[in-house]
Amino acid sequence: MSSLHNYCCIAILSFLLLPRSLHSSCTRPPVIFNFGDSNSDTGGLVAGLGFPVNLPNGRAFFAKSTGRLSDGRLIIDFLCQSLNTSLLSPYLDSLGSNFSNGANFAVAGSCTLPKNVPFALNIQVQQFTHFKARSAELVNAGVNGVLGIESFSDALYIIDIGQNDLADSFSKGLSYVQVFNKIPSVLTEIQVAVKEIYNQGGRKFWVHNTGPLGCLPQKLALVRNDSLDSFGCIASYNEVAQVFNEGLRKLCQELRSDMKDVSVVYVDIYSIKLDIVANSSAYGFSSPLMACCGSGGPPYNYDKRVTCGFPGYQVCDQQSRFVSWDGVHYTEAANALIASKILSSDHSIPKVNFEFFCQ
């Protein structure tokens, strides 16, 4: 608890001491390493497995597919842009990558468990370990433009994983209780990952919890029998997500007291996303439970045989009016709103400004 307390003091002090203009500028953005699944995959699946991610993915911002599962930018992209740092290159992308501002190890579909299969969280952390060792080797050999050892201790480490552990368990037919019982081992994997990165010198962690799984059009279209909550989402799926999140919140608290000199910020993505679903019209969105890109039409526009970008799909005209892009992933418009709410710090524990990580 004392590290949490210190952390807040530092944040408040820096706010008081710095003139506003200086405070809001990021002259030296932090190096960022990101770990996770499709929510933050900036091209890892395409680079690593050659999996086709076609237009209309990317059409709203990049005007081509970048491997992101969205019409445009992801939350991680907006976070990078808020610090004026370049969008993160996928670690696995061997052409045109630039790792001078960090690397993105996230790959769509990743889980924490089972371990040791591509690209489980522990594999992503092993890749990071390799990346760090290789950087040191190249620095020693006098190669320019490679991250030095100090970059790794100053870097910001972002983790956003767990959604697929829950979703895959349900889709394999596990019951609510069985999925519930898997949560502690998933959390242990996240704990092991943070501690490993800490052992490698990492001190600054930014941890996203998982969103309301039961509000995804894909789940709603596939799981026809489960009871829906007042938002029209699958109640049991959202309950499990909340149990996971409560465990993750406690884990972050534990990590802060276990490890010296560490900052661990826990961000409540669940409440941000649920608010957007629940209050969608106030935010300018229509049909928050219907995918823009998919097939089958209302109410969910999701058919697992014809998903976005594959032959036969249909795509809406006004993607910025939709929360869900393809039934699983959010639109750029929703991601922009989610990122702005993340940056407000209103949903963070402790309430640390993202710009705090600027050096």
Ligand SMILES: *[C@@H]1O[C@H](CO)[C@@H](O)[C@H](O)[C@H]1NC(C)=O
């Ligand atoms: C990012 O750059 C823009 C324009 O160069 C500047 O106005 C803005 O304050 C910068 N933001 C941060 C967080 O440094």
Ligand SMILES: *[C@@H]1O[C@H](CO)[C@@H](O)[C@H](O)[C@H]1NC(C)=O
């Ligand atoms: C890599 O990106 C950094 C900024 O993130 C930039 O300063 C540098 O010029 C880039 N290097 C190359 C080779 O493009």
Ligand SMILES: *[C@@H]1O[C@H](CO)[C@@H](O)[C@H](O)[C@H]1NC(C)=O
């Ligand atoms: C859905 O409900 C029907 C009728 O109660 C049942 O026969 C079917 O097995 C259920 N499907 C699933 C996936 O639980």
Ligand SMILES: *[C@@H]1O[C@H](CO)[C@@H](O)[C@H](O)[C@H]1NC(C)=O
């Ligand atoms: C919807 O908006 C209202 C008013 O801002 C807020 O009180 C409520 O918590 C929001 N609903 C959700 C589920 O966040």
